[in-house]
Amino acid sequence: MKYKAARWSPFCIVGMGRLTTLKSRIGNLPPRLGPMPGDEQERNRNRQTAEPWRKWYQLAEWKRLRIQTFTRDHFTCQMAGCGRIEGNTSKLICDHVTPHKGDRDLFFDAQNLQTLCKPCHDTVKQREERARTRF
Secondary structure, three states, rough: OOOOOOOOOOOOEEEOOEEEOOOOOHOOEEEEEOOOOOHHHHOOOOOHHHHHHHHHHOHHHHHHHHHHHHHHHOOOOOOOOOOOEEEOOHHHEEOOOOOOOOOOHHHHHHHHEEHHHHHHHHHHHHHHHHHHHHH
């Protein structure tokens, strides 16, 4: 007795019934990781509600204090070893020396503010603050 060999196809096996595919259930699953990495608007909305003090950065009082700090520091980065002079204020950060963590008095304290260039703030200062919060 001879058996006929079945041929392989990606969709079916000849000589046998047709294979069916399962419908994807991935599209029906709820997101579990939060907003997508590139969704800055969603991230900012969440930060505004979770941290109400972020609205203080939009106040006229803060904007005035920020410019006063830049003027006091002669538009020069105060990070040790940098000293970069920047006339474009969009490339400068008015940084809190001691993190205010929602304390309004510390937030608006001129003695707690320093001028940093954006590269120093985004690398050196952020690394220092993250190391401080770990311990």
